[in-house]
Amino acid sequence: MNAVRVIGGEVRVVDARSPQAGAGEAIIRRVRAGIGDAEIAVGCGGGGGGRASEYTLGREFVGMVEEVNPRAGREDQRRWTGKRVAGSGIVVCGVCERCRSGLALHCAQRSVLGAGRDGCFAERFSLPVVNLVEVPKGIEDDAAALIAMVAAAVHATRVVKVDGKQVVTVLGDSPSGLVIGQIAAARNQSVRLLGMRAERFTLCEKWGIKHRHADEAGRRQDQDIVIDAVGEAWSLRLAGQLVRPRGAVVVCAEPAGDGAREGAAELVRVARGQELTLHGAAGENFPEAIGLVESGAVDVRSLIGSRMKLGEAASGIRAAGADGVLKVILAA
Ligand SMILES: [Zn+2]
Structure with missing residues (x-):
């Protein structure tokens, strides 16, 4: 075969x-x-x-x-x-x-x-x-x-509580990032997605998700939670520039690509100084994912x-x- x-x-x-x-x-x-x-x-x-x-x-x-x-x-x-x-x-x-x-x-x-x-x-x-x-x-x-991709995205939005008053940024416009954005935005109106490809923002508009080009995001360290669905040097570094002191960063993409190591070291340095909480997300939630795909919610x-x-x-x-x-x- x-x-x-x-x-x-x-x-x-x-x-x-x-x-x-x-x-x-x-x-x-x-x-x-x-x-x-x-x-x-x-x-x-x-x-x-x-x-x-x-x-x-x-x-x-x-x-x-x-x-x-x-x-x-x-x-x-x-x-x-x-x-x-x-x-x-x-x-x-x-x-x-x-x-x-x-x-x-x-x-x-x-x-x-x-x-x-x-x-x-x-x-x-x-x-x-x-x-x-x-x-x-x-x-x-x-x-x-694509249910497995949605199952991983559900888990990534469950390792921290995103359905309160938290201000949340999702980093990444890959299919995984766009699914995480859909799930998080359905639970919390303050969720925004930062991506690098403007043509994918039309999808965010279709789904009613706030969005912005990553280069245009203010680095004010004012986000309660940043979910990094990219795992590259720029996104790991940007996560540390966006999240507030004592905020949380969820790393749900395996760090890859040139410079990811340096990006990760930079994020850990900020995590130490700003007392951030770093969460890994590597699990899946199939029952919820099937419900979201079947109902069309995702x-x-x-x-x-x-x-x-x-x-x-x-x-x-x-x-x-x-x-x-x-x-x-x-x-x-
Ligand atoms: Zn075992």
């Missing part, structure tokens, strides 16, 4: 072996997949450090469950076989102390789909059934492929920039990383 693999740091479409379902796992036939920030970071020369040397990319998907390992039990086989699913790419052991104490997201044995563990940019891939969620009929395939359809075939993934990743292209969906 075709798979989009990272081999020696390069993204290549190769003929790979079909996966086997391990204990508790399902084999899923990919229907659609979304190219996300993680694939762009790897495909455009950043990120991916410290991972396995060779693995299949891809974390956002909608697919059909083809089979479930019999050792998962009859009930799970009946429950999942033939179902249309999305799911969490965070695979945990379920038995370690962190898993048992409610910190499964931070399981010491965890692996991540498309980031070391073979991902969904293949005809078939495996995932534990406990990671799956059934997609309601009302959500079409393209939108369903508009993901407007975020789809183009559709490509799996075999075109390498150029799709480059296109998604280029300015002006929104979400790229990989179809058959």
Whole structure:
């Protein structure tokens, strides 16, 4: 089967072996997949450090469950076989102390789909059934492929309280940033989004989100909360220039790109002097995400920039990383 693999740091479409379902796992036939920030970071020369040397990319998907390992039990086989699913790419052991104490997201044995563990940019891939969620009929395939992105965005807006009187800035006009902006703005009218691409502000206008070009934002250190959905040198630095003393910064994009290290050091320096609270956000909330996509409260359809075939993934990743292209969906 075709798979989009990272081999020696390069993204290549190769003929790979079909996966086997391990204990508790399902084999899923990919229907659609979304190219996300993680694939762009790897495909455009950043990120991916410290991972396995060779693995299949891809974390956002909608697919059909083809089979479930019999050792998962009859009930799970009946429950999942033939179902249309999305799911969490965070695979945990379920038995370690962190898993048992409610910190499964931070399981010491965890692996991540498309980031070391073979991902969904293949005809078939495996995932534990406990990671799956059934997609309601009302959500079409393209939108369903983006539920994982919305689930991460929901979590990023839940690690701090944004639904009060806080003054909130969301940094970033990537598809993830635009979803975080939609979710936060629905809860708090003071939310504004700062981006670098003026053409994406028409989407903010459509959704009623305040917006401004990042270069035009006043650096007055008056924001209660800054959510950084970019993770580059400029956004990490800008977060420290925007947030008020004792305010909070949420870092929800993996720092990547030239100078990210210096940007992070600058943010930590400001955090020390201004007594900021830094929050990481790496989790997901699928139940809420499905509700938001199904009801239309989060508009993901407007975020789809183009559709490509799996075999075109390498150029799709480059296109998604280029300015002006929104979400790229990989179809058959
Ligand atoms: Zn564990």
